Amino acid sequence: MGGSGGRRTQHERDAITVEIGYALVSAAFTAAVVFGTAAGPALLFQLPDGLEWLLLRAGLTVAPALFAVRVVSVLVRFTRSAQPSQPGRTKPDS
Template sequence: MSGPRRQESRDAITVEISYAVASGCAVAALLFLVVASPALFLDLGRGVESALFTCATLLAAAGFTMRAVTLLIRLRRAQDASADAR
């Protein structure tokens, strides 16, 4: 009986990791668009546009990392609590 339970646990982990990556991508895209939108829609100088795109890229990467890591830490804590309950 421990075989199917392990498979269910692996499937749950796969789903959680996929969710962490997908929601991290969504956060990154939103942050990039918010920061870079003035450069996309306004006629700004080349230096300002370059700075906005650089900041948007860095903020998007940080947002992705924070979201994914936060969700994976939460998953790890839930697994530890589940293991302690057994």
């Protein structure tokens, strides 16, 4: 965040902490929704064994991958947007 390479201010550290928290909570929520959508029918209904296995494995595979992708995308977007185009000036689109 600080382009000078020096120590971060308290405001910058707080912003990073909030963004990390947002990334983790939103990723956990998104992964839980996707897992529930994929594996929910297998947990709620009596389905054939092969279909239950497939739905559970799909949920257990997609949810963690989505969690990781969501965390990384939120944090990358934050680091890109936190740096102004010119030092001391706001971006023209803000």
